[in-house]
Amino acid sequence: LGSMASIAVSYGEDGPVFCGLNSDGSHSVSCFGADASVVYGAPLRIPFVGLTAGDGFTCGLLLDTNQPYCWGSNLYVKIGVPQPMVEGAMYSELSAGDNHLCALRTSVKGMHGANADTSVIDCWGYNMTATHIVTGAVSAISAGSVFNCGLFARNRTVFCWGDETVSGVIGLAPRNVRFQSIGAGGYHVCGVLENAQAFCWGRSLDMQQMSTASAIDEGDVNIVPMDAMVSVVGGRFHACGIRSLDHQVACWGFTLQNSTLAPKGLRVYAIVAGDYFTCGLPAETSLKPICWGHSGPLALPVAVSPGICVPDSCSHGYFEYANHGDVGSSKTCKPANSRLCFPCSVGCPNDSYESSPCNATADRVCQFDCSRCASDECVSFCLTQKRGKSRKFVAFQLRIFVAEIVFAIILVFSVTVIACLYVRHKLRCCRCSKNELRVAKSTSYSFRKDNMKIQPDVEDLKIRRAQEFSYEELEHATGGFLEDSQVGKGSFSCVFKGILRDGTVVAVKRAIKASDVKKSSKEFHTELDLLSRLNHAHLLNLLGYCDDGSERLLVYEFMAHGSLYQHLHGTDLNLKKRLNWARRVTIAVQAARGIEYLHGYACPPVIHRDIKSSNILIDEDHNARVADFGLSILGPADSGTPLSELPAGTLGYLDPEYYRLHYLTTKSDVYSFGVVLLEILSGRKAIDMQFEEGNIVEWAVPLIKAGDISAILDPVLSPPSDLEALKKIAAVACKCVRMRAKDRPSMDKVTTALERALALLMGSPCIEQPILPTEVVLGSSRMHKKVSQRSSNQSCSENELADGDDQRIEYRAPSWITFPSVTSSQRRKSSASEADLDGRTTTDGRNVGSSIGDGLRSLEEEISPVSPQENLYLQHNF
Numbered sequence: 017l018g019s020m021a022s023i024a025v026s027y028g029e030d031g032p033v034f035c036g037l038n039s040d041g042s043h044s045v046s047c048f049g050a051d052a053s054v055v056y057g058a059p060l061r062i063p064f065v066g067l068t069a070g071d072g073f074t075c076g077l078l079l080d081t082n083q084p085y086c087w088g089s090n091l092y093v094k095i096g097v098p099q100p101m102v103e104g105a106m107y108s109e110l111s112a113g114d115n116h117l118c119a120l121r122t123s124v125k126g127m128h129g130a131n132a133d134t135s136v137i138d139c140w141g142y143n144m145t146a147t148h149i150v151t152g153a154v155s156a157i158s159a160g161s162v163f164n165c166g167l168f169a170r171n172r173t174v175f176c177w178g179d180e181t182v183s184g185v186i187g188l189a190p191r192n193v194r195f196q197s198i199g200a201g202g203y204h205v206c207g208v209l210e211n212a213q214a215f216c217w218g219r220s221l222d223m224q225q226m227s228t229a230s231a232i233d234e235g236d237v238n239i240v241p242m243d244a245m246v247s248v249v250g251g252r253f254h255a256c257g258i259r260s261l262d263h264q265v266a267c268w269g270f271t272l273q274n275s276t277l278a279p280k281g282l283r284v285y286a287i288v289a290g291d292y293f294t295c296g297l298p299a300e301t302s303l304k305p306i307c308w309g310h311s312g313p314l315a316l317p318v319a320v321s322p323g324i325c326v327p328d329s330c331s332h333g334y335f336e337y338a339n340h341g342d343v344g345s346s347k348t349c350k351p352a353n354s355r356l357c358f359p360c361s362v363g364c365p366n367d368s369y370e371s372s373p374c375n376a377t378a379d380r381v382c383q384f385d386c387s388r389c390a391s392d393e394c395v396s397f398c399l400t401q402k403r404g405k406s407r408k409f410v411a412f413q414l415r416i417f418v419a420e421i422v423f424a425i426i427l428v429f430s431v432t433v434i435a436c437l438y439v440r441h442k443l444r445c446c447r448c449s450k451n452e453l454r455v456a457k458s459t460s461y462s463f464r465k466d467n468m469k470i471q472p473d474v475e476d477l478k479i480r481r482a483q484e485f486s487y488e489e490l491e492h493a494t495g496g497f498l499e500d501s502q503v504g505k506g507s508f509s510c511v512f513k514g515i516l517r518d519g520t521v522v523a524v525k526r527a528i529k530a531s532d533v534k535k536s537s538k539e540f541h542t543e544l545d546l547l548s549r550l551n552h553a554h555l556l557n558l559l560g561y562c563d564d565g566s567e568r569l570l571v572y573e574f575m576a577h578g579s580l581y582q583h584l585h586g587t588d589l590n591l592k593k594r595l596n597w598a599r600r601v602t603i604a605v606q607a608a609r610g611i612e613y614l615h616g617y618a619c620p621p622v623i624h625r626d627i628k629s630s631n632i633l634i635d636e637d638h639n640a641r642v643a644d645f646g647l648s649i650l651g652p653a654d655s656g657t658p659l660s661e662l663p664a665g666t667l668g669y670l671d672p673e674y675y676r677l678h679y680l681t682t683k684s685d686v687y688s689f690g691v692v693l694l695e696i697l698s699g700r701k702a703i704d705m706q707f708e709e710g711n712i713v714e715w716a717v718p719l720i721k722a723g724d725i726s727a728i729l730d731p732v733l734s735p736p737s738d739l740e741a742l743k744k745i746a747a748v749a750c751k752c753v754r755m756r757a758k759d760r761p762s763m764d765k766v767t768t769a770l771e772r773a774l775a776l777l778m779g780s781p782c783i784e785q786p787i788l789p790t791e792v793v794l795g796s797s798r799m800h801k802k803v804s805q806r807s808s809n810q811s812c813s814e815n816e817l818a819d820g821d822d823q824r825i826e827y828r829a830p831s832w833i834t835f836p837s838v839t840s841s842q843r844r845k846s847s848a849s850e851a852d853l854d855g856r857t858t859t860d861g862r863n864v865g866s867s868i869g870d871g872l873r874s875l876e877e878e879i880s881p882v883s884p885q886e887n888l889y890l891q892h893n894f
């Protein structure tokens with residue numbers, strides 16, 4: 017029924033069959049349905065321009081010859097080319113009724129064609145086989161059940177012919193009514209008027225038929241919807257149209273009960289109707305037809321061309337179809353320059369507005385105006401949009417929130433890492449900034465150029481740290497470097513006691529002229545450079561210097577009690593005895609602090625390289641001072657990287673790893689200090705060939721490891737009642753003199769362990785208090801209060817310590833060596849050395865632990881929380 021299209025629905029006893037032209041541009045036909053004669057009779061791979069279908073058959077207009085071709089089974093319509101065939105005739109339109117087919121010849125001039133004023137229509141089938149010559153050009157034909165109608169091209173009026181008795185349509189055809197298009201149904205015709213309104217005439221199902229049709233829904237096919245339409249099609253007793261507003265389907269008339277209804281909101285390109293069955297081609301890229309009505313498939317699995325291709329460009333009011341998928345109009349149509357044209361939609365629904373007009377390639381687009389929604393569709397659209405927006409907004413907010421969180425985490429992490437690295441750097445002082453080093457160098461340089469005069473004020477001397485003295489001044493101070501004033505002699509120098517004009521007692525170190533000038537000069541400058549900047553209570557203070565031609569003199573604070581070496585190994589036994597255990601351990605602690613300062617607070621670290629008992633001097637208050645920086649060297653900023661230096665130092669104190677491998681680190685000083693500790697404990701020299709075991713390390717360590725601590729203690733002193741403290745010191749000494757530098761503890765660990773041992777040795781803060789300054793002065797441009805505790809018989813009470821007579825204000829000069837402001841406990845916590853950690857597992861440590869018990873516990877154990885008594889003691893003394 018109806019007109020030729022890219023799709024057609026046949027009908028009959030065997031049920032509806034849907035046929036459509038494939039959308040792949042091949043123009044070949046595919047059919048689906050129950051009637052096998054139609055489905056399987058469909059010619060394969062033969063291209064058609066368009067299709068039409070009737071009762072049990074389908075016909076197509078062959079693309080190559082423009083001839084009709086039919087398949088299926090119908091008594092009256094011949095399968096194949098309808099007969100009689102009009103030789104040479106070509107057709108542009110086909111339309112099939114129940115049992116007939118009509119075709120409109122193309123307007124070619126000639127015997128069988130038509131001219132501008134006449135049209136030729138050939139019909140075949142039941143009571144229809146005839147050739148009709150119509151006056152006027154006909155643009156379209158459409159077949160009903162037993163009749164046909166045509167539309168004149170010029171005046172757009174309609175004319176019909178066929179079996180008037182059965183159809184009752186022909187006489188009702190409106191005259192002088194202009195149509196854009198027409199579509200015939202079973203017994204009616206519907207058309208789209210020029211104003212886009214649908215108009216139908218003919219008859220619907222009458223009462224007699226209704227009674228025989230067991231289940232029929234009511235509806236008059238002539239009562240049409242008011243909506244504007246772009247096209248209409250007719251079924252047996254119903255009609256459907258495509259609304260021009262939204263291209264949705266609207267159907268009216270009678271429908272059989274149990275029929276599926278046209279899907280609501282379905283937008284289509286084209287529709288076609290059988291008797292009780294209708295299919296639409298959704299305006300989607302899939303182009304798979306959706307059908308409704310009585311029986312038949314509801315969805316078809318083949319993509320179908322949405323229309324009939326025309327050779328001309330789309331006329332005004334039409335737009336060219338362009339599939340947004342991979343199939344475009346040019347590909348859908350053959351020949352390549354033909355195209356699909358669709359009528360533009362007209363207007364927009366009340367609650368929408370035209371967002372873009374119809375143009376050559378696209379229909380106009382309407383957008384719902386959410387501020388004036390009237391339809392459910394608009395409401396649901398706006399709700400969805402709102403939800404989508406809010407979902408988008410929430411998603412956006414969420415993304416921002418997540419980004420903020422991530423950024424915050426990264427920021428906190430970075431700041432924490434940077435802070436940790438900074439604190440670690442400052443605590444260990446292992447790496448110095450380039451600025452610091454630059455400052456160091458420039459300060460060093462400017463220092464050498466400095467040509468300051470002697471100032472009589474001792475405090476001023478200290479402020480300037482090192483002042484230049486004239487040779488005459490020092491010559492006068494030492495009484496002309498008389499032998500009487502000589503207090504000591506080293507490898508390259510002699511040390512004289514002198515008194516400056518202001519009465520300050522000083523020690524003047526004078527390089528021996530006959531000695532290696534180059535070496536002594538180097539040591540002179542090293543000591544001068546370092547000491548003028550180092551600043552610690554347990555380092556020997558440099559007061560000044562004299563560099564006068566061949567004379568190089570260094571001026572120090574005078575140490576009234578000489579060196580530790582003199583006390584331990586001197587000929588005066590009383591002097592040795594006077595250095596009791598408390599004083600010895602106190603000296604050990606103080607010297608350890610001085611060395612710890614060199615390693616831990618100076619930046620870059622200073623490696624002394626000549627730690628020995630003769631370089632630990634004792635002042636009038638029996639405080640120890642580390643002296644002689646002639647061999648000192650600036651260590652690597654990274655403490656883990658050893659310097660490669662030729663060995664220098666004193667035999668017996670020299671780190672074997674440094675000696676053999678020339679690897680120099682701060683741990684070399686640790687080794688030397690371990691030897692000093694053994695000296696302090698045993699009273700033996702580092703190397704004493706009068707014993708069988710000449711080397712103190714080789715002699716003492718096995719005894720200590722064996723737990724025989726008494727065997728190594730200085731026989732001049734009676735051992736303390738409790739050996740625990742000395743055991744701890746012996747354990748520390750053993751760790752210090754380990755062969756591998758990395759197995760030795762760092763100096764801060766050593767200091768801490770010694771402090772604990774001292775506290776243990778004293779037992780109570782009220783028992784013979786050792787001489788310790790209450791404040792270690794770290795170089796900075798600040799005023800420091802230095803309380804010098806006088807003697808062992810002083811009271812241990814806090815008040816007395818604070819109110820001591822011997823308080824003096826000491827101002828220290830700025831130093832290029834950096835001093836991180838950390839507390840002693842922070843410093844200690846931060847500096848657990850590799851060796852300390854390893855110490856727990858080394859064979860060495862195990863042996864010691866098992867043999868002498870607590871005496872050689874690991875340093876970690878030794879610095880575990882102190883007892884309240886120890887704590888009180890430490891508070892008072894450190």
Ligand SMILES: Nc1ncnc2c1ncn2[C@@H]1O[C@H](COP(=O)(O)OP(=O)(O)OP(=O)(O)O)[C@@H](O)[C@H]1O
Pocket residue numbers: 503504505506507508509510511523525556572573574575576578579582626630631633643644
């Ligand atoms: N400031 C000082 N006050 C008192 N005595 C000092 C002072 N400085 C050095 N002495 C004494 O002079 C001795 C020699 O010191 P010096 O530093 O020149 O040589 P050394 O360290 O003993 O040997 P070497 O130079 O071979 O290393 C010291 O052992 C010490 O007894």
